[in-house]
Amino acid sequence: MEVLFLLLLCVLSASADQFTALVELEQALRVEGELAKHLEAYINLEEARLAQLRQLATEMDEHSRTVLSDPVKYLGNPVNAFLVVKRFTVDWPDAKQRLIHSRNTDDLDALQASMTSSFPSEDDYVGSIEALIRLQDTYALETHRIAEGKIPGVKVSPKMSAFDCFEMGRVMYNEGDQYHTILWMQEALDQLAQEESKSVEEESVLDYLSYALYVQGNLRHARNITQRLLDLVPEHTRAQNNLNHYNQLIAKEEQEEGVRKKGDDG
Amino acid sequence: MEVLFLLLLCVLSASADQFTALVELEQALRVEGELAKHLEAYINLEEARLAQLRQLATEMDEHSRTVLSDPVKYLGNPVNAFLVVKRFTVDWPDAKQRLIHSRNTDDLDALQASMTSSFPSEDDYVGSIEALIRLQDTYALETHRIAEGKIPGVKVSPKMSAFDCFEMGRVMYNEGDQYHTILWMQEALDQLAQEESKSVEEESVLDYLSYALYVQGNLRHARNITQRLLDLVPEHTRAQNNLNHYNQLIAKEEQEEGVRKKGDDG
Numbered sequence: 001m002e003v004l005f006l007l008l009l010c011v012l013s014a015s016a017d018q019f020t021a022l023v024e025l026e027q028a029l030r031v032e033g034e035l036a037k038h039l040e041a042y043i044n045l046e047e048a049r050l051a052q053l054r055q056l057a058t059e060m061d062e063h064s065r066t067v068l069s070d071p072v073k074y075l076g077n078p079v080n081a082f083l084v085v086k087r088f089t090v091d092w093p094d095a096k097q098r099l100i101h102s103r104n105t106d107d108l109d110a111l112q113a114s115m116t117s118s119f120p121s122e123d124d125y126v127g128s129i130e131a132l133i134r135l136q137d138t139y140a141l142e143t144h145r146i147a148e149g150k151i152p153g154v155k156v157s158p159k160m161s162a163f164d165c166f167e168m169g170r171v172m173y174n175e176g177d178q179y180h181t182i183l184w185m186q187e188a189l190d191q192l193a194q195e196e197s198k199s200v201e202e203e204s205v206l207d208y209l210s211y212a213l214y215v216q217g218n219l220r221h222a223r224n225i226t227q228r229l230l231d232l233v234p235e236h237t238r239a240q241n242n243l244n245h246y247n248q249l250i251a252k253e254e255q256e257e258g259v260r261k262k263g264d265d266g
Numbered sequence: 267m268e269v270l271f272l273l274l275l276c277v278l279s280a281s282a283d284q285f286t287a288l289v290e291l292e293q294a295l296r297v298e299g300e301l302a303k304h305l306e307a308y309i310n311l312e313e314a315r316l317a318q319l320r321q322l323a324t325e326m327d328e329h330s331r332t333v334l335s336d337p338v339k340y341l342g343n344p345v346n347a348f349l350v351v352k353r354f355t356v357d358w359p360d361a362k363q364r365l366i367h368s369r370n371t372d373d374l375d376a377l378q379a380s381m382t383s384s385f386p387s388e389d390d391y392v393g394s395i396e397a398l399i400r401l402q403d404t405y406a407l408e409t410h411r412i413a414e415g416k417i418p419g420v421k422v423s424p425k426m427s428a429f430d431c432f433e434m435g436r437v438m439y440n441e442g443d444q445y446h447t448i449l450w451m452q453e454a455l456d457q458l459a460q461e462e463s464k465s466v467e468e469e470s471v472l473d474y475l476s477y478a479l480y481v482q483g484n485l486r487h488a489r490n491i492t493q494r495l496l497d498l499v500p501e502h503t504r505a506q507n508n509l510n511h512y513n514q515l516i517a518k519e520e521q522e523e524g525v526r527k528k529g530d531d532g
Contacts, residue, residue, distance in 0.1 A: 025337070025341050025347060025350060026334065026337050026341070028350050028351070028354065029329075029330050029333050029334050029337070029350055030330070030334070031354075032326050032329065032330040032350065032353055032354075033326070033327060033330035033331065033334070035326060035358070036323045036324075036326035036327035036330060037327070039319060039320075039322065039323035039326070040320075040323050040327075042319075042366070043316050043319055043320050043323065046312070046316055047316060050309050050312055050313060050316075053305060053308075053309055054305075054306075054309050056305065057302045057305035057306050057309065058302075060298050060299070060301060060302035060305070061299060061302035061303070061306075063295075063298065063424065064295050064296070064298040064299035064302060065299065067295050068292065068295050068296070068299070070421075071291070071292050071295070073420075073421045074421050074423065075291050075292070076420040076421060077415065077417050077420040077421055077422070077423040078394070078397050078398050078401055078417065079398065079412060079415045079417065079423040079424075079426065080415075080423040080424075081291060081394050081397070082394040082395060082397075082398055082426075082430070083423065083424060083426075083430075084291060084294050084295055084298065084386070085294070085386040085390050085391050085393075085394045086391060086394075086430065086433070087298055088294065088297075088298075088385045088386045089385075089386060089387065089388055089390065089391040090391065090433070092301065092385075095305075096378075100308070100371060100374065101371075105366060105367075108366065112362075119354045119355075119358075120350070120351040120354045120355060121355065122355055124351050124355065125351050125352060125355040125356070127351075128344070128347050128348040128351045128352075129348060131344050131347070131348075132344050132345065132348055135344055146345060149343065149345045149346075151343050151344065151345060154339075154342040154343040155336075155339040155340050155342060155343055156343070157340065157343040157345040157346040157349065158329065158345075158346075158349060160345065160348075160349075164348070164349075164352065167352070167356070
């Protein structure tokens, strides 16, 4: 699938390669559907396992409670003694083996083994992000519109999560592209503010964002974001060091500006 | 706990050792209650894990279905392409690591490690069964009454499952005690007939029962039980061989009886 995402822009411009790209993506989507079915089957097996285990836990709890409520009376009955001992020598080892340490993953493992070759690769992943960024630049699209899945002229897609935006920024950061890192990390923060169940940690976003801002030369903004990071994670040593560094640079800048102003005045 | 079950009869006859036995059993019961609580906590963690996994499976299923319903339309949007590829390169490896191959067993493992020394042993288990058998003989108790947890003069206990009765018989079988093997395997069959969710496989019970009957010299009953076993598991080679052997022995007996009868007649 490596060439796939270089072709994505062609999809939009309706080139001859469009067909190949679609066929490969369709194949991946079918695998996604397959995987969903196998996951469902796995979850059902796991739920049956937990139901059995819950029954054992309930039995143990009830037995322990009942007998301890009047030990002399109950333990006079050797059938009870047998049942207590059985709990530890038979039921518990059996539960450990069959209900706790068994995995139900055979089917999933087999599926994975048979399908790995048709799975998109890490390169495809980076490629799909690069394609989106190229599209953003070519058509001057707003970051927020892309994150909402609204690309002009094509069908709306599901919206991106804060994590997805973070990933866009992270890949751009790795490519030394501070400009897009800032756009997408900012978007990640905006999405994060709306998410009930957070898809990414705010401090990770702030960490990338503040550093990209610093490299871009936006010292004051970098300082504010770093301060926000430290409000969340006061013990973040690197952020503390960065903050000191930014403050020194800002102080130096202000001093130089002061000197220049004085010079202007003089 | 090794001497514990030699003392169980003493509990009934109110000896000085009664106190020790009770204290040790009480301790085991408290561990049982502890274990039940930790099992509950484990089950809750596992259910949370499965809920997350089910959410992923649902997302995958919906995404695959929606996009495949009109691939050209949907896949023209590169945000969709990104989401498909992310499924395989980020979500799926993460799900495997965090939601499928993680175990949630740390707490249970720690508990087990800290408590194993106070767990009753295999010897205690065999001892608890021997104590029950000794009680049965001493007071001439009906097998069925014991299985129902009804020991005269003491508080009723929970009833024994078919598996429990099978275990009574199995331990007696290992001790070469065919008489009690037959009593308890027969009881296991009776309990099994009433169980909705079978606690032991009928063929296992029949296998022990038929052999004990044969050793006791009850050839015809052994043959009938072996036939019942073969009705359940026709490919059971050892049972087939046994059946042939029993049939030969019975034929020989009948022949000898016939000769004797003839002799009587002549």
